[in-house]
Amino acid sequence: MAGATTAGRAHAPSASHRQFFRTSATPGQIALALGIAAFLVLFLVIPVGTVIYVAFTEKGTGGFTLVNFLDFARTDLFIRSFWNSFYASAMSVVVASIFALPLAYITTRFEFRGAMIIQTLGFLPLIMPPFVGAVAMLLLFGRNGTVNLFLDDWFGFKIPFMEGLNGVIFVQAVHYFPFILINLSAALRNIDRSMEEAAQNLGSSGFRLFRRIVFPLAMPGYIAGASLVFVKVFDDLATPLLLNVKDMLAPQAYLRVTSIGIADPMGYVISVVLICMSILAMWISARAMRGKDYATVQRGGGGLAKRQMRPWESALAYAAVLIILLLVLAPHIGLLLLSFATIWSFSPLPDGFTLAHYGRVFGESFIYVKNTFIYASLAGLIDVVLGTAIAYLVLRTRLVGREWLDWAATAALAIPGVVLGIGYLRTFYGVQLPDGTPLAALWIMIVLALAIRRLPYALRACYAALQQISVSLEEAAENLGATKTRTIRRIVLPLMTGGILAGFVTSFATAAVELSATLMLVQSNADAPLAYGLYVFMQSAAGRGPGAALGVIAVLLVALCTFASHLIIEKSQKAKTAGH
Amino acid sequence: MNQPLPATALGANAVDVDIRNVDLSYGTNHVLKGINLHIRPGEFFAFLGPSGCGKTTLLRLIAGFNHADGGEVLVGGQDVSRLPPWKRDVGMVFQSYALWPHMTVRRNVAFGLEERKVPRAEIDRRVAAALELVGLGHLADRRPSQLSGGQQQRVAVARTIAIEPKVLLLDEPLSNLDAKMRVQVRRELRDLQQRLGLTTIFVTHDQEEANTICDRIAVMNDGIVQQVGTPMELYEKPTNLFVANFLGTANILPGRVLREAGERFFDIEGGVRLPIPAHVMVPEGAKLVFRPQHASLGRDRPSDVWLPGTIVHSEFLGATLRYGVRIGTAEVSIDTPFQTGDALHQPGASVDVGLSLRSALWLAA
Numbered sequence: 001m002a003g004a005t006t007a008g009r010a011h012a013p014s015a016s017h018r019q020f021f022r023t024s025a026t027p028g029q030i031a032l033a034l035g036i037a038a039f040l041v042l043f044l045v046i047p048v049g050t051v052i053y054v055a056f057t058e059k060g061t062g063g064f065t066l067v068n069f070l071d072f073a074r075t076d077l078f079i080r081s082f083w084n085s086f087y088a089s090a091m092s093v094v095v096a097s098i099f100a101l102p103l104a105y106i107t108t109r110f111e112f113r114g115a116m117i118i119q120t121l122g123f124l125p126l127i128m129p130p131f132v133g134a135v136a137m138l139l140l141f142g143r144n145g146t147v148n149l150f151l152d153d154w155f156g157f158k159i160p161f162m163e164g165l166n167g168v169i170f171v172q173a174v175h176y177f178p179f180i181l182i183n184l185s186a187a188l189r190n191i192d193r194s195m196e197e198a199a200q201n202l203g204s205s206g207f208r209l210f211r212r213i214v215f216p217l218a219m220p221g222y223i224a225g226a227s228l229v230f231v232k233v234f235d236d237l238a239t240p241l242l243l244n245v246k247d248m249l250a251p252q253a254y255l256r257v258t259s260i261g262i263a264d265p266m267g268y269v270i271s272v273v274l275i276c277m278s279i280l281a282m283w284i285s286a287r288a289m290r291g292k293d294y295a296t297v298q299r300g301g302g303g304l305a306k307r308q309m310r311p312w313e314s315a316l317a318y319a320a321v322l323i324i325l326l327l328v329l330a331p332h333i334g335l336l337l338l339s340f341a342t343i344w345s346f347s348p349l350p351d352g353f354t355l356a357h358y359g360r361v362f363g364e365s366f367i368y369v370k371n372t373f374i375y376a377s378l379a380g381l382i383d384v385v386l387g388t389a390i391a392y393l394v395l396r397t398r399l400v401g402r403e404w405l406d407w408a409a410t411a412a413l414a415i416p417g418v419v420l421g422i423g424y425l426r427t428f429y430g431v432q433l434p435d436g437t438p439l440a441a442l443w444i445m446i447v448l449a450l451a452i453r454r455l456p457y458a459l460r461a462c463y464a465a466l467q468q469i470s471v472s473l474e475e476a477a478e479n480l481g482a483t484k485t486r487t488i489r490r491i492v493l494p495l496m497t498g499g500i501l502a503g504f505v506t507s508f509a510t511a512a513v514e515l516s517a518t519l520m521l522v523q524s525n526a527d528a529p530l531a532y533g534l535y536v537f538m539q540s541a542a543g544r545g546p547g548a549a550l551g552v553i554a555v556l557l558v559a560l561c562t563f564a565s566h567l568i569i570e571k572s573q574k575a576k577t578a579g580h
Numbered sequence: 581m582n583q584p585l586p587a588t589a590l591g592a593n594a595v596d597v598d599i600r601n602v603d604l605s606y607g608t609n610h611v612l613k614g615i616n617l618h619i620r621p622g623e624f625f626a627f628l629g630p631s632g633c634g635k636t637t638l639l640r641l642i643a644g645f646n647h648a649d650g651g652e653v654l655v656g657g658q659d660v661s662r663l664p665p666w667k668r669d670v671g672m673v674f675q676s677y678a679l680w681p682h683m684t685v686r687r688n689v690a691f692g693l694e695e696r697k698v699p700r701a702e703i704d705r706r707v708a709a710a711l712e713l714v715g716l717g718h719l720a721d722r723r724p725s726q727l728s729g730g731q732q733q734r735v736a737v738a739r740t741i742a743i744e745p746k747v748l749l750l751d752e753p754l755s756n757l758d759a760k761m762r763v764q765v766r767r768e769l770r771d772l773q774q775r776l777g778l779t780t781i782f783v784t785h786d787q788e789e790a791n792t793i794c795d796r797i798a799v800m801n802d803g804i805v806q807q808v809g810t811p812m813e814l815y816e817k818p819t820n821l822f823v824a825n826f827l828g829t830a831n832i833l834p835g836r837v838l839r840e841a842g843e844r845f846f847d848i849e850g851g852v853r854l855p856i857p858a859h860v861m862v863p864e865g866a867k868l869v870f871r872p873q874h875a876s877l878g879r880d881r882p883s884d885v886w887l888p889g890t891i892v893h894s895e896f897l898g899a900t901l902r903y904g905v906r907i908g909t910a911e912v913s914i915d916t917p918f919q920t921g922d923a924l925h926q927p928g929a930s931v932d933v934g935l936s937l938r939s940a941l942w943l944a945a
Contacts, residue, residue, distance in 0.1 A: 194678035197645055200665035201672045202692030202743055212691075216682040 026484065029397050032389055033405065039386070040408045043448050047423025048275075048415055054426065055268035068265045072273070077247060078266070082273065085249040088168045088240075089233040093180075093226045095173035099324050100180035100225070106317050108188040111306050118321060119185065123178055125328055127558040129513045129531065130175035131238035132551040133331025135538050137171050138162055138243070139344055140334045146348040167243045172233045174328050179232070180225035187221025188214070220289045227285035231278050235416035237516045238531075242538055249274060250418050254519065257422055262429065271419040278414045332555065339548035345541075357549035365550060367526060368533035372512050372557075375443070375529050379450035380508035383458035384500050386451075391462040392488070396474075406459070413456045420449055421520025443527040446518050450511040457510070458503040465499020466492070498572020505565035509558045530554050594621035594779050595656030595746050597642065602651035604637060611637050613803040615651070619781060624773050626782045626790040629800035630826070635783045638800075639749050642781065643672045655746055666695075671745030675752045677736040679724035685711070685735050686720040692743035710742040711735075713772065730761045737769070741776065748773070748780040754789060766793050787827050791815075799823050821945045824869050831875070831912035833868040846942070851908025854885050857937055866942040872915040874939040877903065877925065883934025891925045905933060 058065040072078050107115040125133075140146045141161040148158040161170050191214065199213045237250040246255065249270055256267035309317060339357055341350030390409055393402045412420075428440035439445065469492060477487040493500075515531040522528045528536075530550060537547030597619040604612040612634045619625045627635035640646045642653055644665035652661040660668050671692075679688055689710055693703045711717045714734035724732055733753060740748060753769070754762045770793040773780045784790050790797045791811040799806045799814060799822070807814060807823045818824035821832065835848040837856070844856040846868055856862060876883060892904040892911060900915045903925060914933065916922075925931060 192676065192678065194674045194676050195680060197643075197665065198672070198674055198678035198680075198739075199691065199695075200645075201643055201668075201670070202739070203666045203669075203695035204691070205664065205666040208695070213680060217680070219682075 028485070029393065029399055033393055033399055033402065036386060036389055036393075036405055037408075040405070044408065044412055044415070044420075044452050047420060047427045050427045051268050051271045051419055051423045052275075054265060055272045057265075059263065059265055068269045072266065072269045075266075078249075078252065078270070081247045081249045081252045084165060084245075084247050085234055088165050088172070088248065089230045091165075091169045092172040092176065092233045093229050095169055096177035096180050096229050097222075097226065099173065099177040099328060100184060102317075102320050103324060104181055104184040104188060106321060108185055109306060110309050110313075110317070112309070112317065114321075118325070119181075121325055121329065123182075123562070124332065124559075125175045126178050127509070127513075127562055128175070128331065128335075128551070128555045129238070129515060130171050130236065131242045131515065131538070132513070132534055132554065133175060133335060134167070134171045134239050134242045135544055136331045136334025136338055136548070137167070137174070139338060140330050141170065142167075144345075149348050162243070164245060168233075168240050168245055168248070171239055171243070171331075172229075172236065174331060176229045176232050177328065179228045180222065183221040183225030183228075184218060187218040190221075191217045223288035224285050227281045227288075231281045234277050234281070235274060235418065235516065237418050237519060238535055242535070250416065250516070253418050253422065257425065257520070262425055267422055268426075271416075271422055274416045274419055275414060278416060282414060335548050335551050335555070338544060339552045341545060341548075354545075357545040360546045361549045361553065365533060365546065368528060368530045368550065369553065369557075371443070371528060372530040372554075375447050375450060376508045376511040378447045379454060379511045380458070380504045382447070382451040383455050383507040384462065384504045386455060387458040387462035387503055388466075388493075388496065388500055390459055391466045392492070395463070395466050396471075396492075409459050410456045412452050415453075417449075417453060417514065417516025417518075418520065420453065421517040424449055424517075425520055440521065441523040446521050446527070446529065449517040449521060450514055451507075453514060453517055454507040454511050458507045461499050461503030461506065462496065465496040465503075468499075469495045498568055501568045502565045502572075505561050505568065509561035509565070512561075513554055513558060530557075594777050596621045596654075597747055597779060597781070598654040598657075599638070599642075600651050600654070602638070602641065602648045602653065604634075604641065604646060604648050611803050612641070612648070615803075615805055617798055617805060617808065619779060621779055622777045624770065624780045624782065624793060624795045626784060626794040626797040627800055628784055628787060628790045628797050628826070629806075630785055633800040634803040635785075635800050636751060639672075639751055639781060639783045642747070643670055643749055644668050669743070669745050670747040670749055671740035671743055672749040672751065673733075673736045673740050673753050675755060677724075677732045677756070679732055679735055679739075681724055684721050684723055685716065685727070688724065688735060689720075689739045689742050692739065696743065706742055710738040713741070714738045714768075729757050730765060733757065733765060734768075737772070741772075741778070746779070748778050750780065750782045752783055752785070754784070754786075762789075769793060791827075799826060801826075818869075818941070818943065821867065821869065821943050824941070824943055829872050829913055831870050831872065831910075831914075833907060833910050833912065835868060835908075837862055837866070848887070848908045849910070852887055854887075854935075854937070856942070860942060862942040863944040866944045868940060869943050870912075870935060870940045872902065872913040873900075874936055875912070875914045876934040877905075877914060877916055877931050879932050879934070881934060884937040885935050886932040887935060889931050889933045891927050891929045891931060893927055894924050896924075905931065907933060 055068055056064055056066070058067065103118055106112055107118050112118075138145060142148065143158060143160070143162070145162070147161070152158055160166055195213055195217065196209065199209050204212065235250055237254050240246070240248045240251045241254070245251070253267045253270040253274065256264050256270065260266075337350055338344060340353045340355070342352040342354050344350040386409070390405045393399055394406050424445055425440050428445060429438045431439040433439065433442075473495070474487050474491055477491045478484070482490060512529075513531050515535060518529060518532055519535065522532045525533075525536075531554070534547055534550050534554065537543035537550060597617075599615055599617040599619075602612055602615040603610075615634075615638060627638060629635050637646055641648055642655075644660070644663060648661065652659050654660070655668070655670060660670075680691075683691070686707055689707045690703050693706060698706070707720075708717065711720055714737055716731060716734055716738065719727065719731065724735065727735065733756070736753075750769070754766055757765055766789055769782075773793075782790070782794060794811065796808060796810055797814060798808045801822050807819050809817075811827075814823060815827050818827065818830075821830075824830040825832075833848050833851075835846050835851075838845045838847050838853070844862070846854045846856055846862075848854065848868065854868070879886065887907050889905040889907045889912075892906050894904070895902045896918070897915075899918060901918050901922070901924065903914045903916070905912055905914050912933075
């Protein structure tokens with residue numbers, strides 16, 4: 001506390017100093033802010049606004065109406081889809097928790113060999129979009145998949161892992177459980193040892209201690225992860241479609257717009273429902289977190305005390321961890337097998353192996369990989385430029401309304417990809433280029449949609465990078481005669497490089513496998529990115545082999561990027577600590 | 581904190597703490613080396629030492645969070661060495677306070693009583709009494725994050741004394757407070773301890789804290805108890821150079837002991853020779869130690885011996901003038917009371933340093 005007060009005091013003069021010198025913004029800053037605002041309005045606010053507007057207007061007359069929502073409520077299919085989506089999302093959270101809880105608890109509470117490996121492997125599912133693994137999961141866990149064939153041979157029964165909604169739940173849980181694992185592990189690690197010791201000192205131990213102290217303290221982290229999983233599953237479009245589950249909300253929105261037409265109001269009504277559910281889940285998560293910054297680790301202290309496991313506990317833990325890891329890595333293993341398989345049907349393993357699929361992918365389908373590189377790089381670039389600029393405007397200037405830029409950019413989190421796609425189609429289809437091509441058909445629209453979708457994450461990375469730079473470093477440069485612009489160029493940007501790069505790589509990697517927005521916007525195969533190509537391949541039995549090969553390439557691409565961003569962050573952190 | 585004494589907590593029930601031959605190592609790092617201490621019933625006792633001396637390790641060992649490789653800890657005559665922390669009944673106030681952020685102040689304080697399955701009505705009564713005792717009755721329904729540092733500290737104390745522990749352990753309880761609060765809270769702690777009559781152990785690296793509130797202090801360094809005594813004993817009669825240096829300012833003159841014609845002399849390095857009084861014990865390799873106020877400058881005051889010195893610098897401290905004076909190879913601090921009109925000795929000036937041999941000590945490391 002003494003340290004905190006001194007730091008506060010030392011900070012106060014510099015803050016008032018800043019206030020004094022920076023009350024008025026420079027014309028350059030104003031122009032920058034207006035530019036960003038125009039971009040966000042054009043590519044986020046207007047498309048989403050259009051979707052909401054259409055949902056509330058009467059077809060034909062254009063007057064305000066609630067009749068579309070009444071239609072929604074009166075249509076059995078939509079109500080069933082809503083409850084199916086809700087059920088699948090909630091059950092995915094439950095199943096994901098079953099995977100994540102033991103892993104988080106074992107690795108944070110016990111001296112466990114391989115804890116690092118588990119935490120790393122736990123990330124793996126995130127680098128592959130769930131629909132990619134869905135087909136592999138069908139081959140492994142489907143009615144005539146590997147596991148059920150063995151079960152039938154040995155015990156004479158099958159388990160319907162992949163029947164209908166079960167399949168969606170299983171695939172989504174396997175793919176999204178890392179969100180819970182990561183948040184929960186962080187929450188557990190952030191509990192100071194003295195929290196537990198104080199309880200022991202007052203007479204508490206064992207499960208009572210866990211229930212009364214450890215679990216409540218980790219709860220906000222768990223809810224944050226769980227709500228993220230819920231939203232992801234609720235918004236996902238491609239996985240249910242690939243598993244041939246059509247009566248869920250996101251697929252319905254897509255099907256209405258693509259099959260019935262862009263003028264049909266139901267797609268827009270469903271979009272509004274999707275947005276509302278997203279916001280609701282985020283609101284619940286924010287409420288759970290509010291006023292509960294339970295990160296209690298003290299300087300020098302290091303999380304909960306880890307204890308040694310007894311031999312039988314250890315055996316049990318290893319068995320549990322192994323089963324869970326096998327399950328969550330199944331899609332990867334299946335995909336890899338499939339990409340080398342000649343024929344794989346009604347048999348536990350492929351009949352033979354071949355490299356032909358890779359040959360085909362590198363030949364005719366290489367356009368997908370090329371497109372993905374272009375789109376994801378451009379999207380990543382837009383994101384870090386916007387992210388850095390917004391972070392600078394918010395943190396370092398006193399421009400009126402600068403927080404609005406931050407809020408608007410972050411609001412993209414609540415907009416499901418399918419909704420953004422529909423919004424772009426509706427907004428930009430009417431706008432035509434001189435030669436008659438509608439604006440919505442240009443590949444650059446895909447890039448812009450990807451950029452908007454990934455902007456919140458890149459913005460956080462840039463924010464964090466700028467926050468770590470002490471204002472006094474900039475003031476020193478200005479004091480020695482550098483103008484604001486030169487200070488940014490020579491001091492701020494070089495110090496932010498690590499964070500900006502990390503933001504770029506994250507944006508790039510996630511944009512590379514994003515499908516929900518692009519599925520709407522891809523107009524021709526020549527403009528299609530990897531994820532779209534994958535989706536097309538995976539829909540036909542003959543395309544599965546090349547699709548899997550393409551999937552493996554996508555996974556490798558994202559894995560490389562994730563690893564690179566990890567290295568960059570670590571390196572820049574090392575450089576910073578060395579500088580201190 | 582001016583409520584009347586609660587009837588349940590009386591000094592008559594106070595227990596002693598006996599630490600016998602306690603040893604503890606982390607790998608090759610020998611943290612506690614054969615600690616023996618006896619803390620009397622109702623005593624306010626301090627473990628004082630620099631960081632890394634083992635004081636917190638020893639405190640946590642009493643609470644059961646560390647385990648000794650050898651030796652035992654007795655609380656009220658009962659060996660608790662093998663008891664887990666939750667069966668020991670020694671209340672600990674953590675340096676960070678360790679208040680649970682998901683519970684209100686009232687629920688934090690009630691926690692220990694609930695774990696002990698105390699009836700609800702009794703819990704309510706004792707929680708209220710504990711909070712009244714620290715003067716926070718009106719904040720019972722707040723969350724810890726809504727309290728100031730000083731208030732959090734009092735909640736931590738209330739939470740601990742609510743279970744009526746046999747012994748109260750305080751791990752640097754003042755270190756997270758600002759300077760002004762520190763002085764106030766340490767008085768309150770002393771006051772509370774006196775009224776409860778609770779055997780209390782206080783860990784600190786701040787000698788002023790220990791001096792002002794503790795009955796006795798164990799000075800620790802390098803995993804060893806250097807000396808145990810009241811604050812005055814430790815200041816007046818330190819038994820080694822570490823203790824002399826750690827408590828207050830000590831001037832140290834190196835030199836060697838000479839014997840001539842049955843008399844002992846101390847030959848100050850690069851300086852003069854002093855007679856050593858007959859009754860004084862001088863250990864092997866000892867140095868001459870005296871406090872700044874036990875020497876005077878100039879021959880106008882009577883003194884046992886005079887040493888020739890040179891003024892190096894001077895500091896005006898208000899009531900006193902502190903001079904840095906070179907004697908032989910060493911530099912010492914000498915305080916002289918300041919009176920209006922006194923002239924400062926200028927750096928470089930030669931002075932005679934008068935030393936009272938009764939207050940001088942010969943100490944080894």
